[in-house]
């Protein structure tokens with residue numbers, strides 16, 4: 001069965017967008033490796049951003065991401081440097097050195113938002129090229145950033161279409177019930193079959209959980225304006241402080257509802273400011289899963305092992321969607337981002353509370369079903385409105401879905417696989433202006449046009 005590794009669904013990276021920031025940065029890093037091995041004449045580097053990357057790339061920091069990747073910034077590993085600091089240095093130098101070659105590169109001039117590009121292979125397409133001193137293109141590589149930081153083209157592995165059977169939740173549930181496993185055991189067994197020891201698996205999961213928990217913590221303590229033209233104030237820290245002191249309307253909902261919403265806002269604000277988060281399944285939706293797990297960990301004093309297993313359960317859910325539909329807002333709208341994040345978190349919550357595999361499926365299905373049709377209409381092309389609050393709502397929906405599933409036997413009328421198929425269909429039918437173009441919905445109503453910050 002062709003199910004992506006949990007570590008390709010959950011990846012540490014930089015915000016604000018896995019498809020528009022992380023993926024393009026990884027593509028640039030890949031092109032840099034290609035440059036290094038080609039023995040090319042020295043020339044000028046050019047980057048062309050097309051489709052949704054051209055329309056919303058400035059707000060999603062795509063231009064900074066590609067320039068940083070070309071300069072050697074690794075978004076999955078880098079802890080200290082930020083996109084902005086790397087770019088400042090690149091802009092100052094006006095060139096990039098890759099291996100033994102130096103290329104002219106001025107980000108302001110050489111990264112082009114190509115709004116006229118047509119017939120592109122994917123809504124998130126980008127091309128890197130080297131132009132010699134006579135103006136001739138001597139090398140060009142085209143990439144597609146297909147969501148969740150996954151990239152196709154260049155040196156990335158080709159899609160496994162046709163190789164192996166597509167995963168289905170139905171088949172996985174049957175396997176689990178037959179072998180007395182839960183979704184986490186199932187994922188663990190697959191990793192072990194691929195040669196990863198349990199110790200290595202949990203070591204890597206621990207690292208991811210640390211990044212998630214840090215993002216919650218940083219978000220709850222940070223203040224000031226988010227970057228970009230909307231001039232939005234960060235609010236997680238103030239709301240959290242007030243909630244702790246019992247100020248405002250804290251009495252209306254229990255802490256079990258309020259805290260995950262605030263944790264999700266904290267991570268989403270970190271993401272919006274270009275901070276370090278874990279794709280779950282994307283950066284734009286990175287607040288949902290940690291928020292749910294953090295609340296459950298605190299509320300039920302769960303051991304870390306339980307949380308790490310819950311991450312595996314969540315990754316199984318995300319992997320099924322990646323293989324059968326999409327997690328890119330530019331392909332299927334926000335149902336594929338926050339909707340899938342909510343489904344992942346719902347299954348993870350059921351695992352945390354010792355629910356059964358059918359209950360985990362029911363929870364994931366309920367969460368996804370009630371996000372069907374959700375558009376992606378980021379105001380100003382920034383991952384802020386509606387994205388930040390949408391993470392909070394997605395987290396609470398996940399808990400609601402888990403709660404309903406745990407109250408029942410796990411029997412449900414619509415299967416998770418059917419919900420995924422419906423999501424794909426709805427995404428295909430959705431007007432393009434609602435798919436991360438900032439041309440429809442809330443984005444179209446906003447008077448604030450996207451401008452470079």
Ligand code: SF4
Nearest residue numbers: 284329334337376387
């Ligand atoms: S609206 Fe949803 S899909 Fe679109 S950028 Fe925001 S979080 Fe991502």
